[in-house]
Amino acid sequence: MAAIDCGTNSIRLLVADLPAPSAGPQAPLVDVTRRMEIVRLGQGVDRTGRLAPEAIERTRVALASYAAQIEKLGAERVRMCATSATRDAANAADFRAMVEQTLGVEPEVVTGDEEARLSFTGAVRGLPADAEQPYLVVDIGGGSTEFVVGTREGGVEAAVSMDIGCVRMTERHLHGDPPTLDEIAAAQADIVVAVDRALAVVPGREAATLVGLAGSVTTVVAVAQGLTEYDPARIHHARVSYEQVADVTADLLAKTREQRLAIPVMHPGRADVIGAGALVLRVIMERAGMPSVVASEHDILDGICYSIL
Structure with a gap:
C-alpha cells in the first residue's frame, strides 16, 4: 500500500507491506520506501489565503515522481491526504485537480482532528x-x-x-x-x-x-x-x-x-x-x-x- 502526506512544507511518500500475522497486533509496517521532498506548498497562504501557482507546480513535480515509483513498486492501494495549507486555501480546487491528473487519485483534505488521529495511530505502534x-x-x-x-x-x-x-x-x-x-x-x-x-x-x-x-x-x-x-x-x-x-x-x-x-x-x-x-x-x-x-x-x-x- 502507498500513503502520501502533503503538508504545508513537505510532501512525503510511504510504500509499505503489512507485517506478518505472527508479528502481533502492535507490529509496525514493513517499509518498502520512504521519501520526502520540501515543496513549501503553503508558501504565503497565511498572508494571501491562496496557494501560489509556483508552489502547486513544485508539488506537481514531486508528486509525478512519487506516482511513477508507486506504479513501479506495484502498490495495490493508494491514499493521499492533504493537510493544513489546503484546508486554508481559497483555490484548493486547483490543487485537487492537479493531484487527480498527476496521481490518478483524489486527495482527501483531512480535518485537523482527523490529521491528529492519523498521526497518533502511526506514532504509538512500536513505542x-x-x-x-x-x-x-x-x-x-x-x-x-x-x-x-x-x-x-x-x-x-x-x-x-x-x-x-x-x-x-x-x-x-x-x-x-x-x-x-x-x-x-x-x-x-x-x-x-x-x-x-x-x-x-x-x-x-x-x-x-x-x-x-x-x-x-x-x-x-x-x-x-x-x-x-x-x-x-x-x-x-x-x-x-x-x-x-x-x-x-x-x-x-x-x-x-x-x-x-x-x-x-x-x-x-x-x-x-x-x-x-x-x-x-x-x-x-x-x-x-x-x-x-x-x-x-x-x-x-x-x-x-x-x-x-
Whole structure:
C-alpha cells in the first residue's frame, strides 16, 4: 500500500507491506520506501489565503515522481491526504485537480482532528516499553501542530489542531536573519496562547510521555544528539531532555540561515523555518511540564497506511 502526506512544507511518500500475522497486533509496517521532498506548498497562504501557482507546480513535480515509483513498486492501494495549507486555501480546487491528473487519485483534505488521529495511530505502534502511557503526541507541521492524548490500547482520548506550524510562525514573525529578540518574543507569545488553548482541550499535562513527530522534532533531536549525518535509525525513539531542546532552540534562533545550512543534519528546505519549529517544541514542553520528548520517525504516513486497512 502507498500513503502520501502533503503538508504545508513537505510532501512525503510511504510504500509499505503489512507485517506478518505472527508479528502481533502492535507490529509496525514493513517499509518498502520512504521519501520526502520540501515543496513549501503553503508558501504565503497565511498572508494571501491562496496557494501560489509556483508552489502547486513544485508539488506537481514531486508528486509525478512519487506516482511513477508507486506504479513501479506495484502498490495495490493508494491514499493521499492533504493537510493544513489546503484546508486554508481559497483555490484548493486547483490543487485537487492537479493531484487527480498527476496521481490518478483524489486527495482527501483531512480535518485537523482527523490529521491528529492519523498521526497518533502511526506514532504509538512500536513505542518502547519505557515510554509510559498515556501519551501526548504532538505533530509539528508547517502550517499547524496537532495535539493528541491517548493510549495504545484505548486509542485517542482527545485531539485538537492549532495553527502554529513552523512555516506559518516564520512567515508571521521571524523576518530577520537571524530573527531579532522582539521577533522571537512575538512568536513565542503567539505560540504560548495556542499551546495553552490546546492543553485546555486535551489533557496533555496529565500524560506520562511526550512523543514528537515530523521534521522539526527529528531535526532538533538529531542536533541534540550531535549526529554528523541524518540517521533515522538513531533518531527514531531517541529521548532528549527539555534542557537539550532549549539549548538547541536558542542556538538555532541565534544563527543565520547560512549558519543553519552548515549543520550536518539540516535539510536545505528546512533551514529557514527550523527555528520556529524548535520554538514550538520548546514551548509545548514548558507549558505541558514535560521533562523530555521521544522522537518518532513513524507518524501520519503510517497512520494513513493503517487507515487503508
